[in-house]
Structures are given as C-alpha cells and as structure tokens.
Amino acid sequence: MDLDGIAARLGVPVEDVERVHRLAGDLPSAPLPAKADAPAILARLAVRPDDAAEIMAGWPDLGSPLWTPELRWLLDRSTALVRADLGGHGWLVPGPELPRDRGPAWRHLYVYAYLALVEVAVGYHRDHGIAEAVSWTTLADLGRNLAVDRRMRGEGWPVMQSWLTLHARGGLYELGRLQYQRGDTTLGLHIPESGPLTPQAVEASLDQARAFFPRHFPDEHYTTFSCGSWLLDPQLLDYLPGDSNIVRFQQRFELEPYEQPEGIDADVEVLRFVFRTLTTPLDQLPRRTALQRAAVDHLKSGRHWQWRRGHFPI
Ligand SMILES: CC(C)(COP(=O)(O)OP(=O)(O)OC[C@H]1O[C@@H](n2cnc3c(N)ncnc32)[C@H](O)[C@@H]1OP(=O)(O)O)[C@@H](O)C(=O)NCCC(=O)NCCS
Incomplete structure (x- = not known):
C-alpha cells in the first residue's frame, strides 16, 4: 500500500x-x-x-x-x-x-x-x-x-x-429538544439549533432520556447529565433577562470550576452559534437580539467568553 x-x-x-x-x-x-x-x-x-x-x-x-x-x-x-x-x-x-x-x-x-x-x-x-x-x-x-x-x-x-x-x-440520540451522548456514567447533553430552548421542552426531553437509556441500554448505568457549552458561561447572566431560556437552562447545572478547554476557543464558538460566521468584523455583525448585542459588546470591550462544563443528577 x-x-x-x-x-x-x-x-x-x-x-x-x-x-x-x-x-x-x-x-x-x-x-x-x-x-x-x-x-x-x-x-x-x-x-x-x-x-x-x-x-x-x-x-x-x-x-x-x-x-x-x-x-x-x-x-x-x-x-x-x-x-x-x-x-x-x-x-x-x-x-x-x-x-x-x-x-x-x-x-x-x-x-x-x-x-x-x-x-x-x-x-x-x-x-x-x-x-x-x-x-x-x-x-x-x-x-x-x-x-x-x-x-x-x-x-x-x-x-x-x-x-x-x-x-x-x-453513540448519540436525539430525544425531543436535546441530543444525548452516551458515556460511562454520564449522558452528555447537546443542543441542536431547532427552535427555542423552553424549560418545558427541555424537561420533556430529559424525561424521555430518563426512560430511554435504562430501557435500550440496560447494561449502562447513568447517574448524571452533563454539558459543555458556551451556553453555560455565567457571564451571559449579565446580559440576558432572568427568564430567558438560556438563563433557565444554565440554572439546572452545577458548574465545574473554569478550565480553558484544550482546542476550544469560546469566542469563536459564540460567533459560530450566534452569527454563523467566523470572519465578519464585529462592527458588521447584526444586533437584532439581546444575545447578538451581548456577544459583540462583550468582545468589543476586550473580554472573552468561556466554554463551561456543568452537570446535574439524573
Ligand atoms: C440555544 C438556543 C436554542 C437558545 O435560544 P432561545 O431559546 O431563543 O434563548 P433565550 O430565550 O435565552 O434567548 C434570549 C435572547 O437571545 C436571543 N438568542 C438566543 N439564541 C440566539 C442565537 N443563537 N442567535 C441569535 N440570537 C439568539 C433571543 O432571540 C433572545 O433575544 P431577544 O429577547 O432580543 O429576542 C439558541 O441559541 C440556538 O439555537 N443556538 C444554536 C445551537 C447551540 O448553540 N448549541 C450549543 C452548542 S455548544
């Protein structure tokens, strides 16, 4: 060969x-x-x-x-x-x-x-x-x-x-609003772009997962839901109203201490998920939503976003 x-x-x-x-x-x-x-x-x-x-x-x-x-x-x-x-x-x-x-x-x-x-x-x-x-x-x-x-x-x-x-x-299943990645004892949550992340949709999806994995993978024993995301950056609380879906999603998690994750630049991930562009100058990005304004203003003031991990019991 x-x-x-x-x-x-x-x-x-x-x-x-x-x-x-x-x-x-x-x-x-x-x-x-x-x-x-x-x-x-x-x-x-x-x-x-x-x-x-x-x-x-x-x-x-x-x-x-x-x-x-x-x-x-x-x-x-x-x-x-x-x-x-x-x-x-x-x-x-x-x-x-x-x-x-x-x-x-x-x-x-x-x-x-x-x-x-x-x-x-x-x-x-x-x-x-x-x-x-x-x-x-x-x-x-x-x-x-x-x-x-x-x-x-x-x-x-x-x-x-x-x-x-x-x-x-x-290795991964989409159950209602969220996707679940199998792990050892932890189910990793992923959030696809598929409409608002309402607490009701999240709760219904978590319930689905609680039933799905014991039923279809009875040899696996999950104790924790976990997530790594820009959505878990607590700095978002400074910008978004307390009843926004992102804030309410964050409130479910116990955050792990911040560690700069290898190979992930949270500033880039925020641009990816909020604007779907990585190269547009900050001044030219849209400012239509509270999150878009937050994303740009935060970066323009010289601060950085964090990629955070969190978990909560199943
Ligand atoms: C996660 C997600 C569904 C949350 O959306 P949501 O349910 O509307 O969130 P909130 O209610 O907290 O939104 C608060 C504000 O931010 C805006 N917003 C939220 N997500 C946004 C996004 N991705 N892009 C632009 N604006 C967004 C909302 O429109 C709202 O602003 P407004 O009050 O001025 O209209 C959405 O951000 C999304 O689809 N993201 C892409 C997928 C993703 O990021 N996955 C995680 C990968 S690690």
Whole structure:
C-alpha cells in the first residue's frame, strides 16, 4: 500500500493516512445505498434540496471521473474505521480533513461515508429495540449540519468530521429538544439549533432520556447529565433577562470550576452559534437580539467568553 502516494495525492499529512490504514486495517466497509434509493434517503435525513443535488451530482458511481483511486480508498477505509467502532461513543476522527474547493467528491466524502453507515446504524438501533422514529430523527442531524455548513460558506466544521460519527455509531440520540451522548456514567447533553430552548421542552426531553437509556441500554448505568457549552458561561447572566431560556437552562447545572478547554476557543464558538460566521468584523455583525448585542459588546470591550462544563443528577 503506497500510503505516501495516497497522502501526497490527497494533499494531507501522511500520518493521517497511516492512522486510517492502521485503524481500518482489513475490516469490512459498508456499501453505499443504491443511487436510485438515495434521494428518498437524503429526504429522510432532512438534507435540503440544494445539498441533496450536490451529493447526487458527486455520487461515487463506478468509473466516475470525480472519484480518483485515493478518494475511493479513503471513502472505503473511513467507512470501515467508523464501522469498526459501532456502539462507541467517544469522539472519533473519521479521516483527514480534505480541501473543500475541489468538487463534491472532496467536499462530501464523509457524507458518503455517513450514507454508507445509515443502514448499519439503523440495524444497531434495531438490535437495541429503538423505535425507527428515533433512528431517523437522530440521523437527520446530517441535513441540519449540511444546511449550517452552507450558511457558513464552508467556514464551519467539516461535516461528518467527528461529530456525525457519533450518530453513525449509535453513540448519540436525539430525544425531543436535546441530543444525548452516551458515556460511562454520564449522558452528555447537546443542543441542536431547532427552535427555542423552553424549560418545558427541555424537561420533556430529559424525561424521555430518563426512560430511554435504562430501557435500550440496560447494561449502562447513568447517574448524571452533563454539558459543555458556551451556553453555560455565567457571564451571559449579565446580559440576558432572568427568564430567558438560556438563563433557565444554565440554572439546572452545577458548574465545574473554569478550565480553558484544550482546542476550544469560546469566542469563536459564540460567533459560530450566534452569527454563523467566523470572519465578519464585529462592527458588521447584526444586533437584532439581546444575545447578538451581548456577544459583540462583550468582545468589543476586550473580554472573552468561556466554554463551561456543568452537570446535574439524573
Ligand atoms: C440555544 C438556543 C436554542 C437558545 O435560544 P432561545 O431559546 O431563543 O434563548 P433565550 O430565550 O435565552 O434567548 C434570549 C435572547 O437571545 C436571543 N438568542 C438566543 N439564541 C440566539 C442565537 N443563537 N442567535 C441569535 N440570537 C439568539 C433571543 O432571540 C433572545 O433575544 P431577544 O429577547 O432580543 O429576542 C439558541 O441559541 C440556538 O439555537 N443556538 C444554536 C445551537 C447551540 O448553540 N448549541 C450549543 C452548542 S455548544
């Protein structure tokens, strides 16, 4: 296997290619669904028409000139790498980040891997007695993430880079308003962009989770809900009214002492989640909502946002 050659032709560090080769080994990949079935599957995954059209245009048909041997190798081995950790719930990088400006095969390689894994994930859910509706709601985070990526004009996270491997491995479930990441004794909460975070919606979702995990994962014993987010920064209390959803969400948690998390810059995360742009100058960002004004004023005054972790008992 000419890993150096693959890395050079993909334009990525050879260590990244060696890692994929090492973790995927000779393990089985998973086939993509039939192309004729893909539009219906993409619709079930909430992929919007413009994203779906791009994905269909780049489909890895046999002999497609868009798919060089090294791209096909990476698609196959990345799918095998993620599949090998089916049931896992840690962060997993599916492969090297690829340049996005070389067409749909490059831009969406990990989306094709996700599509190949949909049936594997649904099978895993079925083995755990999980209702189909939960499977598809959970897996439909693909469409949401592609839409955000489009809004961010490629400035965001590459889609399927780690985050969506959780969904594909059965490590994360969307139950009502929140998503839950399995852990050792802790269920990690994630907050998708899907409307207001009302206390009622949160409570209903937590109740769903309290029933769901003992039922479908009886060998796992969860004692705590936890969350790491810019939403838990107590400095937000200086700006938002006491009855705002974010403040009421914060009040559920016991905050852990502040530690600058490795690899996360909370200022960047606030820009990502509040404005969906990372490069617009502060002066040109919209000031329509209380949070938008807070985000900008805080940064302009030279202060910084914090990425905070918190927890509360189940
Ligand atoms: C989490 C979220 C649903 C909270 O929204 P919410 O329920 O409207 O929150 P609040 O009621 O506390 O909002 C208070 C104020 O901030 C505004 N606001 C809240 N979230 C906002 C956002 N992401 N962008 C812009 N303004 C926002 C509200 O409009 C309101 O302002 P207003 O009174 O001037 O209208 C929302 O921020 C969101 O969708 N975020 C994206 C996902 C995310 O950040 N996940 C966490 C990743 S770690």
